[in-house]
Amino acid sequence: MAKATVDSGICGFRTVVDVRSEDLQHALVALTTDCPNLKPLEAESFEVDAFVECFGKLGESAVYERLRPHCRHPGCPVPSGIIKGVEVACGLALPKDASIHIVRDEN
Numbered sequence: 001m002a003k004a005t006v007d008s009g010i011c012g013f014r015t016v017v018d019v020r021s022e023d024l025q026h027a028l029v030a031l032t033t034d035c036p037n038l039k040p041l042e043a044e045s046f047e048v049d050a051f052v053e054c055f056g057k058l059g060e061s062a063v064y065e066r067l068r069p070h071c072r073h074p075g076c077p078v079p080s081g082i083i084k085g086v087e088v089a090c091g092l093a094l095p096k097d098a099s100i101h102i103v104r105d106e107n
Contacts, residue, residue, distance in 0.1 A: 006081035
């Protein structure tokens with residue numbers, strides 16, 4: 001099992017992603033979120049193929065397809081957080097935090 005906690009930024013919404021895999025290829029993804037747009041996704045877990053998610057083209061995956069109707073902001077880090085969780089749950093990556101540090105240059 002892997003858990004990814006995504007703090008999405010200025011919106012203040014947090015999403016917790018739980019990912020389980022029995023065979024290290026297929027992953028069951030469940031979300032708990034503060035985001036009102038993503039809230040409907042809490043109702044039902046979904047399964048993805050880790051090899052397709054982690055080695056396919058950016059945006060062409062079941063995760064992006066599943067979130068597309070709900071995720072209103074292209075910069076939202078939740079889809080990436082889900083895929084990172086899938087990588088770890090399926091043994092395709094070691095658990096390590098990822099981050100984006102943003103500052104405004106006032107010059």
